[in-house]
Amino acid sequence: MDREDRTVYEGGQGEIIEKKSRFIATVKPVKTEEEALEFIESLKKKYWDATHNCFAYIISGGTPLKRCSDDGEPSGTAGRPMLDVLEGESLSDVAVVVTRYFGGTLLGTGGLVRAYSGAVRAGLDASVLITRLRGIRLLIGTDYTGLGKIQYLLGQRGIKTLESRYTDAVELSVLVPDEEIEVLKQEITEATSGAAKLEEKEKCVFAMIDGEPVILEGK
Structure with a gap:
């Protein structure tokens, strides 16, 4: 992954x-193409009686892997628009399947594109999206005199404990x-006149979920 991604x-x-x-859109996080294909x-088995089960997925990497399928819909009216929505949201490591049950009225090319795009957006609205960040867990030791200054600096950068x-x-x-670690350490050192103890711990990938920091991958 890049320094940060969604x-x-x-x-x-x-x-x-x-x-x-x-049009039923089902969204799932996936880490590999195998996971995406299994999903x-x-x-397709769950909705075996549907008219179409179109899909799109993006797997991160040096060169992201992107695949999509119209599953029998006119070429370019389903899979590609679905993929466009994922790309427009800058998402990776995600798969989406849009299941269609035909209602008896043809939608036309433009109507299909709008319907499949709209279904994916509805699926994403029902999902929890996050921005993954590469970072470091920092251990800060301080006396009570320096605590307020440190909490102020953390608050200025939106860093939660x-x-x-x-x-x-x-x-x-x-x-x-x-990208913030060196500047933050310098600010804390200056604010506490060098009294605070700073120790860099493990590197990790993390995200803010419901306003709280969560480690996704420790390295």
Whole structure:
């Protein structure tokens, strides 16, 4: 992954109706093409009686892997528009299947593109999307005199505390994006006149979920 990217933390399902045709979008986070293909096959089995099960997925890497299928719809009216929505949201490591139950009225090329695009957006609206960041867990040791200054600096950068311990001194554990670590350490050192103890711990990939920092991958 890049320094930061967007992905699906928790998949969801959305549905729209166009001229009595049902379009059901199911979204899932995936890490490999094998996972994506297994997910697609499971949906085809679940919705075996559907008119179409179109799909799109993007797997991150040096060169992202992108695949899509119209599954019998006119060429370019389903899979490509679905992929365009994922790309427009800058998402990776995600797969989506849009299941269509034909309602008896033809939608035309433009109508199909709008319907499949709209279904994917409905699926994403029902999912939890996150921005993954590469960073470092920083351990900050301070006395109570320096605590307020440190909390102010963290607040200015939108950095929330992962863990905290209060004894005769204070120990804070925070997740800091790679590009901010050196500047933050310098600011804390200057604000506390060198009294704060700073220790870089493990590198990790993290995200803010419901306003709280969550480690996704430790390295």
